[in-house]
Amino acid sequence: MGSAPDVYAALKKELEGTRAEVLTPGDEGYRESLKRWSEHCVKEAQAVVKVSSPDDVSKTLRFVKDNKIPFVVKGGGHSTSGSSSIADGLVIDLSKLRSVAVDEEKKTIKAGGGTIWEDVDVEAAKYGLATVGGTVNHTGVGGLTLGGGYGYLSGKYGLTIDNLVSVDIVLASGEQVVASETSYPDLFWAVRGAGQNFGVVTAFTFQGYPQPDPVFAGTLVFLPDKIPQIVEFANTFHEKNDGNQALLWGFSAPPPNNAPVVLVQCFHNGPLAEGQAFFADVLSLEPLVNTTSMIPYPQLNSLLNNSAGFDGRKQFGGGAFKLPLSAPFVSSLHTDFASFCTSHERMNESLLLFETIPYAAVTATPNSAMAFSNRGDYYNVATCFKWFDSGLDGEIREFSKGLLKRASEAAGVVGDEKVRSVEGVGVYGNYSNVDVPVAEIFGKNSTKLADLKNKYDPENLFSRGLRLVPRPMVVVN
Template identity: 40%
Template sequence: MRHPITAQQVKELAAQLDSSTRLLTAADGDDYEKSISRWADNAVKRAGAVAVPVSYEEVSKLVKFASANELELAVRGGGHSTGGTSSTEGGLTIDLSRMRAVKVDKDSKLIVAQGGALWEDVDNAAIEKGLATVGGTVNHTGIGGLTLGGGMGWLTGLYGTVVDNLVEAKIVVADGRILSVSENENADLFWAIRGAGHNFGVAVEFTFRGYDQTNEIYAGGLVFTPDKLTSLVEGFNTRMKTSEPQAAGMLLFAKPPGMPVAVVVVNVFYNGDEAAAKEYFKFLFDLQPVAITAKMMPYNHLNALLNPLATHGRRKALKAVTVTNHIDVAFVQELYNDYSQQLEKNPDMSASFLGIEIHDVSKIQSVPLESMAFANRGPYRPGIVGLEWTDPTMDEENRAWGRMIQAKCRQAIIASKEFSGDTKTSLEYANYVEPGDLITDRPFGGNQQRLAILKQKYDPDVLFYKTNPITPLRTEAN
């Protein structure tokens, strides 16, 4: 069992740290309050101490101290976990927000980013050198949490997941060692962190593969009245029969302020010119959207488009859902009805949304399941239920509604012709999963046992357990 940090331990820790590391407690007032703030208000917990280091060596000291004293430890990158996994009640938080440096080598096309960087930092630094990499679709998300759980983005159709493009990383493991991991160095740990990294240490540095991105892209939203939903889904089903990795979309149910009913928003992305984009998405424009915000823009503006759906504050929950590759029209209509009725019943949830990501999945599926821990590579389309509300007395009821939608989607997948009964893949995207959700018993599919063995090797006392926790497995070999 792990424990809160005591006042005496705070003093002992302070004596061990370099003067560059800030160590905050509740006595530090506004600075402390800012350090425990999170994207979601319900994820805020009152840490016993928050350490804000600037060097990998200082992170190592903090991990060693937490391990030696059996402290509850949380690691904050971007602070986007709605389940509170980047927070601790009374324990020690390592806040990486002062470690956001990004270096880009145009010749090697490698992007090296510190663990506290946000995707905005990566996108902006890379585009200055004419490069881009797969990254989060909300650019104030931290790179660490998203990468360690797999990571998908607008470029996924072209280049796969974020971890498919991770070349190297530096990880501070439970005994305080700072390990470089890659295909050639500590390869077993490199295998594990690509999908299950939250369980194995503090990631203080990532090296991503970049790709040429000198052209502008076409992206933005098209808004439709709900009576167009059937035609929209049928259009996407027809369109996606032909592989087009440079294009992607996201079908969203949302209720913008002032709108009498929930609408359907299609966010589109095309890595090319406007004429080609409008030709590819002609079926959408033919359905006469009531509003269009899509336009040509620099690539580094792309991942800010969904920021209005993801503002800081209020209470939040994210639920992973999955739909069939060939999207069932009647089922999606049922999801819209559920969403619309819930907002009518509970107007405090009006900022909530439900989205289905539509991109070419062939690149994701081309990577063998056993090549890394990330196991969400089935012939399905990931989706997300993004819940938002203000009334804390409704926390459990609102989360329960999200879990109901999640269960409905899972049941539909299992009943579909596309489901083969395969247990090697995970049915939901692990980055959208919270404690208590359906996936948590087997988030890594067929890779679960190997991860448990590696957990015994690198973290036998389970210092890192906040996200999709893994129980160590002792074998004769280890």
């Protein structure tokens, strides 16, 4: 390969006549294009290609393949694994592919590869529709979907990928195909859970559902002394819910007081009186803050946005838990979490979250039905650490892993080989790092995924995320 300036000048020439932009250091807009949700994922790419069409993607893929240029794909830039950033190559940036089209008759929603969930929620609502999206609406549609996708509507309709009708995808060869249950069904199987390893998805088509009414939702804030009562309520949630509710609860120390508190996020897809009755036991605990009310559905996925701003360094981590939980055990997790955060500067906005989202609709689909392998009789528990000192990166990562391992083992999921053999893996791929063993994320589906990887990407062009096969693409500098 020639020098970097020469090769990217050639790429600019290759994309002449299109609306694509090739940005290199010094170009207007280059610095802005490097921004990511987590500051520790910002890397100085040699070039950023803002593609404007599937044809642009095809040309760029053929170019990087011919010139052996390492690359990554960036949708919403929300990952904390760094998989959408690169220092020694090129970023294929999908931000120009940001569009939503609704088919009112079929009740389907088609979202461009660079779309964020706010775009989908707002446009679908114009037609009285919604689909299963993320709980933070500035998350990219692509990243969340390709890794599975849990949302407030999962209790009723399953995962985001369970409601994926088709994808428009550009393969490693540059070929553009539509994958669905009837077209390239084996590829569609792989895309739903491991899509980033198989191509660049330029559009997603989702099934939409009628959502004409507002929902009951909001945040409750308590002092830690209410943990026993909140755990007691969570333990009853499993039997009480009918799929129209969700309960997200956990620990943080948000501004302005920066003091340890317990956060409870309530959701009921129904009238005010029903929502208040369902959550009566926690509403009666006299929360310090109560923002629950009836709100339009598009506003729902913005409620956690304030705790998920774009400043600071961040690290996701994930595990699983079963109900019932014991209050002393949860209190011990809170003590360890709060002690760690308060003993390190500017970590107060970190979060440990028990995502009590009903899973009956999720487990109605077997783990063999698609690549995603985290379906089981359990819930997700997640950490999102936020900090500013780069010297803490390694320490925070190790603490998060240890805390989540303890939570998952004590809850009877991770570490129990019998459970892992009959249920899912107990690890949500979107919360994991790219260096974990493939079997931890895909379980028994790992072998089939490796076979399909060799079929659709035999040269392992898409090698920067979780590696399904051990051999990386040979890079010549």
